[in-house]
Amino acid sequence: MGILLICLPKLFRFKPGGCIVNGGRTPSYAAILDSKGECLLGLGDMELHNHITIDLVNKHIEVLKDAPLVVIDGNPPQETINHVLKLCHELQKPVFFEPTDRRKAIKAINEESTVTFTSPNLKELREWLTILNLIRK
Numbered sequence: 132m133g134i135l136l137i138c139l140p141k142l143f144r145f146k147p148g149g150c151i152v153n154g155g156r157t158p159s160y161a162a163i164l165d166s167k168g169e170c171l172l173g174l175g176d177m178e179l180h181n182h183i184t185i186d187l188v189n190k191h192i193e194v195l196k197d198a199p200l201v202v203i204d205g206n207p208p209q210e211t212i213n214h215v216l217k218l219c220h221e222l223q224k225p226v227f228f229e230p231t232d233r234r235k236a237i238k239a240i241n242e243e244s245t246v247t248f249t250s251p252n253l254k255e256l257r258e259w260l261t262i263l264n265l266i267r268k
Contacts, residue, residue: 150187155179158206183207185214195224202227205235212238220245230255237262 160175188195188211195201195215201224203215216239219226225247230236236255239246240262251259260266 150191152179152182155182177206180206181208183211185211187211188214188218192218195219196222198224200225200227202229204229205231205238209238216245233258 156176156179158175158177158179160173160177162170162174163172165171183206195218201215201219203212203226205212205228207215216226218224226245227248227250228239228246230239230249230251233254236251236258239249240259257266
């Protein structure tokens with residue numbers, strides 16, 4: 132991940148500090164795993180993601196238009212994800228969606244969805260297949 136973060140500013144004109152929420156807390160997550168690596172308990176503070184609004188996306192629309200690939204995860208509000216997916220469809224931009232959680236995985240499933248690439252784990256994939264009526268719960 133460190134290499135990706137170093138390369139992003141050079142490859143995609145990423146401007147650190149471009150979207151700062153005064154008084155906002157950096158999102159954090161801690162998990163307790165069992166001996167098999169399965170999550171037993173997860174605690175997180177993701178409130179800052181609620182500041183990723185449609186207005187914020189529109190404010191930075193040129194970055195999205197210039198991007199060779201749009202990467203979004205399941206943390207922003209549903210309406211923001213819908214807006215980004217709709218824009219990507221209109222602009223014919225490929226989208227990489229990282230579900231982040233079984234409950235958030237379904238955020239990318241809608242009539243405007245143009246997800247090109249994704250990386251669900253097994254639980255997230257099962258959730259998608261259930262929503263799409265391809266398997267039963």
